Amino acid sequence: MILVAGGDSIIWGSELEDSPHGGPDGYSRNTFAALLAGDEYHCSAYPGIGNSQIYSRIRDDLTWMKPCGVIVCWTWPSRDNELDSDKWIIGLQQYLKYHDYPYLFTCVDNCIITDNPAIDWDRWYMFPPGQGADQTETPRGFYQWAVENKYSIGADGHPLEQAHLDAAELIKEKFNELVKKSI
Amino acid sequence: MSWLRNLYNRIKLEIAYRKKLKELRKRDPFIYK
Numbered sequence: 001m002i003l004v005a006g007g008d009s010i011i012w013g014s015e016l017e018d019s020p021h022g023g024p025d026g027y028s029r030n031t032f033a034a035l036l037a038g039d040e041y042h043c044s045a046y047p048g049i050g051n052s053q054i055y056s057r058i059r060d061d062l063t064w065m066k067p068c069g070v071i072v073c074w075t076w077p078s079r080d081n082e083l084d085s086d087k088w089i090i091g092l093q094q095y096l097k098y099h100d101y102p103y104l105f106t107c108v109d110n111c112i113i114t115d116n117p118a119i120d121w122d123r124w125y126m127f128p129p130g131q132g133a134d135q136t137e138t139p140r141g142f143y144q145w146a147v148e149n150k151y152s153i154g155a156d157g158h159p160l161e162q163a164h165l166d167a168a169e170l171i172k173e174k175f176n177e178l179v180k181k182s183i
Numbered sequence: 184m185s186w187l188r189n190l191y192n193r194i195k196l197e198i199a200y201r202k203k204l205k206e207l208r209k210r211d212p213f214i215y216k
Contacts, residue, residue, distance in 0.1 A: 009213060048213065076211040083203055111210055143212075157212045 002040045002065065003179070005033035006058040007073035010108055010142060011045035015154030016161055022047055030161055032142070033071045035168035036175050042067065050079030051112075055088040059095065069179035070096055070103040073142060074112050086116045093120055102179040106171065108143040110136065125174045127167070142167055 005011050013019040013028020020026055027043040028034060034041050042065065044057045051074055058070065072092065077085040089105070089112075096103045097120075106125045107113070113126075126139030135148045146159035146167070154160055208214065 076207065076214070078204055078207040078211055079214060081204065083200070083207065109210055111207060 002042050002067045003033075003037035003069045003071065004042045004044055004058060004061055004065070004067040005031070005037065005071045005073075006054045007033070007045040008049050008054070008075040008079075008108070009045075009047035009158060010075075011073050012043065012047050013164075014047050015156055015158040016164070030164055032164045032167040032171060033073065035164065036071065036171060045073075048079075049075070051075055051077060051082075051085035051088040052080045055092050058092060062095075062099070062101070067101065070101050071175070071179065072103070072105050074105065074107040076109055077112055084114050084116075085112055086114055086119065090116070090118050093123075102181075104171070104175055104178045107141040109141040110138060110144065112141070113139075123178055125171050127170065 011031055011033050012022070012026075013031045013034070014022075016028040016030050018030055019028035027045065029041065034043070042061065044054075044061045046053070046057065049057070054072065054074065058072065074085060074089060077083060093105075103123060104125060105123055110126065127142060127145035129138055129140060130136050130148050132148070136144050140148070143159065146163035147153065149163075151163035151166075152160040
């Protein structure tokens, strides 16, 4: 049973050692999404895309495959020239619920969080708030959490292997509760 | 004169929207240079 992951370069695994290029099968198996999935993993993510494309790529892939679960790491809404990405999030949430796919959402930055009651926030994993004076005091996205905790970052700014490894460990409990138990 | 007030309000909203979007773009380290 395959797990599908959506997102941008973070989920593609840009700058991770096992991600040689941006072409077919160039994605990493060491991102937190891939580590949670284990052996059977399909990556719908692609570097530089916005949330509208994250939504479409997953929808397209689900027309030809039936995964056991879906994990999505939403990116910055400004990539679509939007102040929020609620319509894409709600659209995918409705689709996944309608088709009974277990899923977990997370994000790279908490600027995507709104007070929209139509979004099922119980199915989101947010990284713990920072403790330091220069850290984000509210639940964080993966990128904020990795940078503020001073994990190694690649030359182009992507958090490297250790951040993904520790992130997978943090998300595991929620992932098991929402996705794995349904498999 | 209501058309003028409407126009003024629409421009004001558009400026606020662009300003907020610009701020949001600065948070994206991979796109904002």
